[in-house]
Amino acid sequence: AGRLHGKTAIVTSAGQGIGRAAAICMAKEGAKVWATDINAEALKTLAAEQAGIETFTLDVLKQDEVDAAAKRVGTPDILFNCSGYVHAGTLMETDEKAWDFSFDLNVKAHYRMMKAFMPGWLARGNGVIINMASAASSIKGVPNRFVYGATKAAVIGMTKALAADYTSKGIRVNAICPGTVDSPSLTERLKATGDYEAAKSAFISRQPMGRMARAEEIGMLVVYLASDEAAFVTGQTFVIDGGWSI
Ligand code: NAD
DSSP states (O other): OOTTTTOEEEESSOSSHHHHHHHHHHHHTTOEEEEEESOHHHHHHHHHHSTTEEEEEOOTTOHHHHHHHHHHHOSOSEEEEOOOOOOOBOGGGOOHHHHHHHHIIIIIHHHHHHHHHHHHHHHHTOEEEEEEOOSBTTTBOOTTBHHHHHHHHHHHHHHHHHHHHHGGGTEEEEEEEEOOBOOHHHHHHHHHTSOHHHHHHHHHHTOTTSSOBOHHHHHHHHHHHHSGGGTTOOSOEEEESTTTTO
16 A cells, blocks of 8 residues: 555645646555646646546635635645745845735645634544745745745744644644755746746756756655654654755
8 A cells, every 4th residue: 555545635736846746646655636726727637647636726815715625625634735936036126916926825825725624634633734835935045035935934934833733633734845846837937037048057056966856856755744654743844955955
């Protein structure tokens, strides 16, 4: 049997990148996975790619959709909050709209999801939450990641506060902090600089391992934290960055 045999999981923003990889990794380990995203096309290809994955569209910015998701899924064993958006810019390049949107998608969405599922976990006496943060947060100051870094530090703080309140109730919650991961949105950001190759080699040159992470490498950390192997692990931040933040 797989490491997540008999467990159910829900993943937000699972259409591409790390969320998609984590959904596949968890399904391969025997979990029944609900993969959600706003991109219905991406979800279709995901369900076709891997057995054990069911999908539905979920916009994590919308409270009514989050409530409907909780109704539909019931009380899953695992929630992986993966949603998040990278706003590129310094303080002076961050307007209020960018600030509010970043906090809504990167932080408040996690809050909405956790709150929707918490009553079920409390009633059952267990539940596992994995929150997507980033090494660009309270861990490391990164240029042009002003509001992004603020949101990801908020995810870490929220995760620790949640663990302080709910560990005694059987709920585990951890945050993961990747460095630079090869993903569709990263490719778009590199292209948006106007010189894809130069931007890519600049990203890689700041990596001590001389490469970015593969999304599956983050997916396997999610599997570990979701599994009973991590039964004694809570309230922590897991940096997985190939040595970027050393
Ligand atoms: P990505 O940015 O390529 O994909 C994001 C996904 O989110 C897309 O499938 C998109 O359709 C979905 N999405 C957008 N708005 C949504 C909404 N309102 N509701 C639900 N889904 C929505 O994926 P990625 O780069 O792997 O990033 C995923 C997470 O990992 C983010 O939180 C990001 O901040 C974090 N992260 C990424 C890296 C990296 O280098 N890629 C590093 C550290 C942390």
